[in-house]
Structure formats: C-alpha cells, structure tokens
Amino acid sequence: MSVVAAGYLARRTAQKERVRILYRRALKDTLNWAVHRHLFYEDADLLRARFETNKHVEDLDTIDRMIADGEAQYNKWRHPDPYIVPWAPGGSKFTRNPTPPEGIEILYNYGREDND
C-alpha cells in the first residue's frame, strides 16, 4: 500500500514540476510574441486562465494527457526568434570580447614611449 502511495506521490511531484516548467516556458514565449508590454499582460492573463481551468483535475492519466497536449501546443507556437539575454548562448553578446586569460595584459599605450 505504501509503495502505491509513494509511486502516486512521485508521479504527482513529477507532474507538478512539468506543469511549472511548461508554464514558465509558455509565459516567456508569450512575452516573445507580444509586441508591447500592455499586450503581454492580457495574453499572460489568458494563459494563466487556461492553466487555472484544469487546476482541480485529479485523475493522473488525464493530467498526463493534458500536460502532453500543452507541451505539444507550446512546441507548435514557439517563437522562431525569441529574446535571449545578450550574454547567454545565442545572445548578441555571447563570447564577444572574451576576457583575456590570466597573466595576459593589454598595453594600451604601446609604442607611445618612442614618440614622446
């Protein structure tokens, strides 16, 4: 009996994590699709409402199916050119001007001593 309960809890925890990560990604994607901030707020409320409608579903298999359905929809509507923080991989500043290795110094006044 306790094994069944433990299995139930483990499955429930995994589902909750999947839902949180799905919501997080979907919310970020909503921001990517929104041209203006005030449009994002409305879209985010709609997204939240879609998650809230299925808040009280108890059956594990139904929940799994709903999560898979949500992930499929997220993948279908994923933004082709999402915002990436500049320093992150794929961002506009990623590995641009990397810090020189330890012990290397750049002399900005190189050659000036000859001309003085």
Added chain:
Amino acid sequence: MALRAAVLRHIRVPVQTLGLKSNPRAPSGSIRLMSSHDDHLSKEEVADRVLSVVKSFPKVDPSRVTPEVHFQKDLGLDSLDSVEIVMALEEEFKLEIPDKEADKIDSCNLAIEYIHNHPLAS
C-alpha cells in the same frame, strides 16, 4: 654556432611577470577590460531589489515581505505565482536562469543567494 649554444646554456634571461595581481574586475588605471562585467552587486542591493520586486507583485501583501519569506508557505501564493515572481526577478536583474534551477527558487532567501552569486547579475 657551438659557441652560441654554449652561451645560451649558461645565460638565462630573467623573466618578469606582469604585476597584474589585483582583481581584474576592478577598473584600475589604464587597464579596462572591454567586455568585463565590473558592476558587481552588493548583497544589500540585491536584497533590496529582490524585495521590491516581490512587494510589487499584485497578489502579495507588501507588509509581510521580509528577506526570509517563503513564497508559497508565507505569502499564500501558488506554484504558478512563484514562477511569475522568478520571471520578474530575471527581468529585473537581466538574467537568464535555466528552467530547472529557476524551478528550485521558492523563497526570497534563495533568490537573493542565487542572484548575488551569479556573475552576470546587473
């Protein structure tokens, strides 16, 4: 040629190491690392900004927010609300937190700790 080799075997040119022992993050003198991220945040500043973000969240009562507060246990939020708070924190500090790590941040304390230790928070 043999003489040169013999001389070279005995003469050592003293190598001078560059005196760059100070913190390369701190801009000192003529050294300026163009890509460096030198505005490191102090812990107080991080805590202030994290708390102001949490306080401005619509469903939160601002008077109950302290640095030790847990989003779900103390503030009465649910898990999706804490996802929204973490996303707001990411925007505030211009961070990109991986999904799995962002999922673990569930209290002000953890958020302050994570952001303070992040090298690119600004």
